[in-house]
Amino acid sequence: MKPLTAAEIRARYLKLFEQNGHKVMASDSLVPANDPTLLFTGAGMNQFKDMFLGKGTLPWKRITTSQKCLRVPDLDNVGFTARHHTFFEMLGNFSFGDYFKPECIAWIWSFFKDACGIPAEQMVVTVYQDDDEAFDIWTKQIGLPPEKVFRFGEKENFWPAEAPSKGPNGPCGPCSEIYFDSKPGQPYPAQKGLQSLPDDRFTEVGNCVFTQFDRQSDGSLKPLPQKNIDVGLGLERIAAVLQGARNNFETELFRPYLEHLAARTGIAYGTDAQRDVRMRRIADHIRAITFCIADGALPSNEGRGYVVRKILRRAARDGYELGLQKPFLFEMVDLVGRVMGDQYPEVRENAAQCRAVIRGEEESFLTVYRQGMARLTEFLGKAPRPGASRGSPQQPTVGSGEFAFLLHDTYGFPIDITQKVMEEHGHRLDEDGFEAAMEAQRQRARASQATADAVFTASIAVKLRDAGVPPSTFVGYQQLHQDTQLQALVGDGDVLLRTAEQGQKVVLVAAVTPFYAQGGGQVGDRGIVRTATGEARIATTTSLDGFHLHQAIVERGRLEVGQACQLAVDETARRATERNHTATHLLHAALKKVLGNHVSQAGSEVAPERLRFDYTQPEKPTAEQLQRVEDEVNLQILQANDVQAATQSLDAARAAGFVALFGEKYGDRVRTLQVGEFSRELCGGTHVRNSGNIGSFRIVSETAVAAGTRRLEAVTGLVALDLARQERTWLQTLATSLKVPAAKVGDRVRELTDELKQVRRELEKALAPDLDAELGKLLAALSTKDGVRTVVHERPGLQAKDAQELLKRAQKQGEPFAGVLLSPVDGEVLVAAAVSAALHDRLKAGDLVKQLAGLLGGGGGGKPEFAQGKGKAGDRIADAREAALAALRAAGVRA
Numbered sequence: 001m002k003p004l005t006a007a008e009i010r011a012r013y014l015k016l017f018e019q020n021g022h023k024v025m026a027s028d029s030l031v032p033a034n035d036p037t038l039l040f041t042g043a044g045m046n047q048f049k050d051m052f053l054g055k056g057t058l059p060w061k062r063i064t065t066s067q068k069c070l071r072v073p074d075l076d077n078v079g080f081t082a083r084h085h086t087f088f089e090m091l092g093n094f095s096f097g098d099y100f101k102p103e104c105i106a107w108i109w110s111f112f113k114d115a116c117g118i119p120a121e122q123m124v125v126t127v128y129q130d131d132d133e134a135f136d137i138w139t140k141q142i143g144l145p146p147e148k149v150f151r152f153g154e155k156e157n158f159w160p161a162e163a164p165s166k167g168p169n170g171p172c173g174p175c176s177e178i179y180f181d182s183k184p185g186q187p188y189p190a191q192k193g194l195q196s197l198p199d200d201r202f203t204e205v206g207n208c209v210f211t212q213f214d215r216q217s218d219g220s221l222k223p224l225p226q227k228n229i230d231v232g233l234g235l236e237r238i239a240a241v242l243q244g245a246r247n248n249f250e251t252e253l254f255r256p257y258l259e260h261l262a263a264r265t266g267i268a269y270g271t272d273a274q275r276d277v278r279m280r281r282i283a284d285h286i287r288a289i290t291f292c293i294a295d296g297a298l299p300s301n302e303g304r305g306y307v308v309r310k311i312l313r314r315a316a317r318d319g320y321e322l323g324l325q326k327p328f329l330f331e332m333v334d335l336v337g338r339v340m341g342d343q344y345p346e347v348r349e350n351a352a353q354c355r356a357v358i359r360g361e362e363e364s365f366l367t368v369y370r371q372g373m374a375r376l377t378e379f380l381g382k383a384p385r386p387g388a389s390r391g392s393p394q395q396p397t398v399g400s401g402e403f404a405f406l407l408h409d410t411y412g413f414p415i416d417i418t419q420k421v422m423e424e425h426g427h428r429l430d431e432d433g434f435e436a437a438m439e440a441q442r443q444r445a446r447a448s449q450a451t452a453d454a455v456f457t458a459s460i461a462v463k464l465r466d467a468g469v470p471p472s473t474f475v476g477y478q479q480l481h482q483d484t485q486l487q488a489l490v491g492d493g494d495v496l497l498r499t500a501e502q503g504q505k506v507v508l509v510a511a512v513t514p515f516y517a518q519g520g521g522q523v524g525d526r527g528i529v530r531t532a533t534g535e536a537r538i539a540t541t542t543s544l545d546g547f548h549l550h551q552a553i554v555e556r557g558r559l560e561v562g563q564a565c566q567l568a569v570d571e572t573a574r575r576a577t578e579r580n581h582t583a584t585h586l587l588h589a590a591l592k593k594v595l596g597n598h599v600s601q602a603g604s605e606v607a608p609e610r611l612r613f614d615y616t617q618p619e620k621p622t623a624e625q626l627q628r629v630e631d632e633v634n635l636q637i638l639q640a641n642d643v644q645a646a647t648q649s650l651d652a653a654r655a656a657g658f659v660a661l662f663g664e665k666y667g668d669r670v671r672t673l674q675v676g677e678f679s680r681e682l683c684g685g686t687h688v689r690n691s692g693n694i695g696s697f698r699i700v701s702e703t704a705v706a707a708g709t710r711r712l713e714a715v716t717g718l719v720a721l722d723l724a725r726q727e728r729t730w731l732q733t734l735a736t737s738l739k740v741p742a743a744k745v746g747d748r749v750r751e752l753t754d755e756l757k758q759v760r761r762e763l764e765k766a767l768a769p770d771l772d773a774e775l776g777k778l779l780a781a782l783s784t785k786d787g788v789r790t791v792v793h794e795r796p797g798l799q800a801k802d803a804q805e806l807l808k809r810a811q812k813q814g815e816p817f818a819g820v821l822l823s824p825v826d827g828e829v830l831v832a833a834a835v836s837a838a839l840h841d842r843l844k845a846g847d848l849v850k851q852l853a854g855l856l857g858g859g860g861g862g863k864p865e866f867a868q869g870k871g872k873a874g875d876r877i878a879d880a881r882e883a884a885l886a887a888l889r890a891a892g893v894r895a
Contacts (some may be wrong), residue, residue, distance in 0.1 A: 003243040004116065006235055006253050010066050010091065010343065012115040013233070017064035017093045018429055020107055027067045027344065028399075029665045030295040031304065039304040040070040040297075044092030045230045050545070051096045052171060052211060054226045055462040057328055057546065061098040066091050066235070068291055068344065072307055072330055075314075079281030082240075082247030085202070085313060089235040089286035096752060097226035104208050104229045105137045105176065112178060112205070116242055122181045124148045124188070128157040128174030134210070138176070146190055156196050158229075159209045164283055169215045171224060178206040180241045205241060206233040214436065225359050249280045256335050257283035265322045279319035285315035286329055290336040290357060294350040296664070298602055299361050300706060312358065313365050327362035330355040330586045349660060353600035356616040360708020363618075372413030373421070378655065379403050380425050397422065401433020460507070461496050461545035469509060471546030476514040476525065476686065477645070480569040484512040486531065488547075489561055500536070500559045508536065508550040508559070513552060515542035520664070521604030522581055522685040524551075527569040534558045573777070574686065578606035579716045582643055582675065582687045583633065584611050586697070587680040587714065588634040588659075594625050601661050602709050606685070609719060613712045614705060621710075626699055631695045640692030641676030648672060650682075656681050696720045768803055769795070775809050778819075783812075786895040788839065791819045792884045798823035798830060807834035807866070818843055818893055820852070820884040824874050829856050831880070832868040840864045843891040852880045 004012070018024050028047040032038045032455040039045060044067035048054035051063075064251055067090045077084040095104070112118045125144065127134040129151045138149045154162050156177075162174040179202040190196065211228040213221035218864060236248040245251050249258065261279045269279055292308045293299075299309035309325035312329070319328050331348075333354045340350040383397050400422065407413040419429045488509035489497040500506040501818045515538065518524035524541035529550065534557025538550045543811045550567075559565075591599045603793045623631075650670050654660065658672045666682060673683040675691055688694060695717040705711045716725055731803060734744040737748070778793045791810065798806075803821045811817040816836035823830040831852045844864035853860040853869030857877055860869010871880065888894035 003115075004239075006089075006239040006251065007342065009116065009238055009242065012087070013091045013111060014066060016107065016111055016115055017062075020062075020103075022062040022064040022093055023060040025065050025717070027064050027065060029762075030068055030292055030701045031297050032483060033665060039307065040292075042069050044069075044070045044090045044232055045094065048094055048096070050462060051094070052228050052230070053099065053462065053467055056096070057465075061096050061396060062094070063091045063096075064091075065186070066343065070288060070292065072311070073651065075311070079277040079279075082249075083237055085248070085284050086237060087284065087291055090237055091229045091233040091238075093229065093233075095229035097228065099213075100227050100229060101208075101210055102136055102141060104231065105134065105142065108178065108208060108231060108233075109142050116155055118180065118241070119184075121184045124150065124179050124181055124197070126150045126152050126157055126177045126179070126197065128176075129153055130177070131157075131174040134176045139383075142658070147191075150191055150194065150197065152194075152196060157398075159211075163215055164219065164221060165170075166217060169217060171211050171228070172213050172221070173209060173211040175209040176209055177204050177208075179203060180205050189317060189391050200733045203237060203241060204234075205238050206231065208820065210391075220529050220760045235368055239282070249283060253279075253339060256339055257286060257332060260332060260335060261319075261322070264324060264328060267322065278322055282315045282318050282329075282332075285311050285318075286332045287336055287340070288316070289329070290333050290347055290354050291340075291344070291727075292601065293354045293357050294344075294346045296602075298357060298706060299698060306428050309361065310414065310416065313369075316362050316365050317417055320366065323746075325366070327359050327366065329362055330359035334357065344794050345787065346660075350600065352598035354601070355614040356598050356600075356618050357602070357706075358709040360618050360706070363708075364707040368413055372418075373408050375407060376403075376418060376421055380422065380427060383427065386774060395428065396428070396430035397427040400427065400435075401430035404429060404434055423481050443571065455647075460490060460549065461547050463494060463496060463546055464488055464490075464509060467546070470511070472510060473512045473547040474517075474548065475512055475516075475796060476516045476569065479819075480514050480571050480574060481725070482510075482512050482514045482567045484510045484565060484567060486529075486559060486561055486563045486565045487511050489559060498561050500554050500557060502534070502554050502558065504772055505551075505553050506531065506536070506559070508538070508549055509550050510550070510565060510567060513541075513548045513550070513567055515541040515548060515567060516569075516574075516686050517541045517548050519543065520683060520685045521584070522606040522662075523608075524574055525569045527567065529559075529565050531557075531563040531565045533732055547730070548582065573608040575608055575688075576717060576719070578688050580608070580611040580714075581606045581683075581685045582691065583637075583694050583697050583714065583716045584613055585675055585679045585681055585683070585687075586633045586636050586691065586694075587611075587613055587629070588615070588681070590636075591712075592616075593632060594628045595621060609712055610700070610715050614709055615712070616708060617710045618708055620704065621702065626702060628698050630697065633660045636675065636678050637691050637694045637697060638674065640690055642690055643680065643687050646672050646674075653682060656680070678766065691758060698723055731868050752890075769798065771802065771806060771809070774806060778806060778810050780814060783894055785893060785895045787816070789814055789817045790888050790894045792822070792881055793819065794822045794881065794890070795822050798825070800830060800832070803830060803832040803868065804866065807832060810834075811836065814891075817889075818888060820848065820851075820888075822877055822880055822884075824877055827872075828858070829871045829874050829877050829880065830868070831856065831858075831860060831871060832866075834866050837863060839891070840895060843887070848884070848887055852884055855880050 014024050019618060028041050030041050032041050032046055044065050053059055060760060070087050070092050072086055074084045075086060078086060079116060108572050112123060113120055125138055127149060135149055138144045139146050157175050159175050179197055181202055183201050189517050209230040211230060216222055216225050219378050232548055236253055239251040240248045241252060243251050258279050261282060262269050265393055267275055269276060286793040289308055289312045292581055297304045297308050299305055299312055315329055333351050337348040337351050398684040402419045404415055407418055408415055422429050472570060475482060486508065488499050490507035492499045518540060526540055527535050527538050529552065534554055536552040536554045536559060540551050542549045588601055598616065599671060600616050605612040644845060647669055650666050650668055654672050660666060660682050670682045671684045673687060674680050682822045697716050699712055699714045701713045703711050731742050735745050738745060740748045774795060778791055781793055782789050782791045801821055807819050807821060810819055816838040818835045818839055821832040831849050833848045835843050835845040845867040846862045846864055849867040849869045850859045853871045856871020857873040858869060858871035861867055
């Protein structure tokens, strides 16, 4: 019988639990919503934390999902082992105070035995050492022989691991794991003293967590009033088992990537162990970075963006070492869509954006990598290979910590790649010597790999629900003023208050609010709240789990929970924000029209004063293209098209051509926003009623924010009018100064620029030193030893090009040659050096200049044959001269 595909396994799992009363829910985004403790979604249960606490608002007690996950603690193992991944799929079924162990174990057993067809003799299970209930269910209800049910301690069979003895406090419980036995019929390992099952025979394919305790501060396990089920099954592992693959990478989930790489490199997978590791790592990493970017996690130097960039650069480096010396990862995005797009359509819908971002990152990194590898290879070639005494670890390579920091600081070369390359060459990085400036970056990387200790943290929303506060009702699409009731006041530390006094900062919650909560790039509304006893100014508004949170400071009197209140949005700010938000939609459509459909929104900020729009684009747009974009937006404004908002199903909206924004997560029902026939997007923000209300649109800046991502800033309405007035005033002032009409300012500036260039050329010519005469002085100061000619020459007022020319002429007079020029100018010192190639084994110009410029309080460098730099300590020129002579003597080229 043909083995099940991953898609068939997924479908059978979800169907089984749907038939057993579970609601099938879509995967959550890799970027967790409303959970600051996580950088990425790492488990199916993450989106249901409040439900596990009994505080959630979902109407279902039973849910099943196939969740996309990202974990990076084992990043270094990816490609080397059979089962480690960064991105993976977790099949899950969850019960929130409904069924418990008997049903859970029975259904999971049915899935593996009946739906997947795994013979009972090829499965064993584990349980927590004290969980007699689970042991009895497996042996008596399911019928497994006791020797196939292994009891292990809290490290292996408790969640979180070792929680009973080490914490954290909070919900926890024993777990039971299901393993595939690849060697049925052989004797089972003796249970006495066994800590875990050997992984060369047994493959874990599922884990059932029975959340039944609440760990207390004294270490005691208090039974929970609501017992929960949290099951997680690794789809990739199950596919490997059912398809008889030696490892996860030889399933249909990964084979297309390996075949693609084999075709691109001309190297068949399976013919070289080291190359196979690189291919497997690329296959894993392209899935991870494509899904991350599709969910809006763009490469950057901070937080989750740093993790994405790190994974991407590792894959790019692997490709480079396989001979792919041009960007190649971006080409594999479509493969991810082909393999995964049926289940996760976002990787197809956002493919153009993913390709643009990845290509930009690759191009940027390859330049960095080539430069860094050249320097690193040079360093390792000269560094003594450290030895390792018997029984002790290898000692770090001397100077490697400082050199690694130099590589990162100068070239942006990633420290983890430096470390990996050193290991591949038999060296060890001196981590203790690595500068403290890099510690913060390492901390960010570690933070991205760890789940926060507080697995379940009660949010403000949970506390509000516990206090009986109902969610807010938003009416801000229709009105800007609302009479309502003050339902809650939240102070520092998320403490619920009864009253708030003048000068106190609080979060206000009202029953009904016209204040738009920050979201979709639009800033939260600001304004005023008034009661019979006081008044507070609202600085901004956010939302969390259905509650509108008004960030306010009491300016007069006092506020009390339960009071009637009047909420008033700052109308001037709201209208300006609406103009900018609708203009952002027009800008997005205009960019697609002018630059191409690969353009997609990569972030935005819509405020009253301006709009900022980040978009995917590999290269800088031309001035002519930006003018066309600006003209297109203004044309749409002049056409005065109606702006129509509606609510419909997500499927219907997509079918009608509405654009789902990059990285946004949507529910089953969405709000659509259409501007004439020009722009169609999903959007929950506030907008003008007619495009003509925007008034006018001006682009004020266009910059790069990351490889493959660019940023536009623009203004509209009265702000654009004010800008035009300012520019008119500036132009008139300039015209008056230049004594020409405003229309002639450009011509006059060009004339003056040409005149200035000519004067500078004449001045440089008049002040240029007599190089022939200076060369004579330099040659007269030459010293010769063993045929090597050397000189340290000092001449004030030289420009860099003159110093270079002098040294070149001196070198042509006879080789081998080593010379240093010191030229004090306005309190600084120009340093230049030239060294013949025959002397590079003893002396390099770049090293010499770096030493001398550093002595003078500056910096510099260059190639072994020629280098230059500058020092700020002109009073130390005599020291620099002596240091140069000493360096020549130390190299054995001067007496």
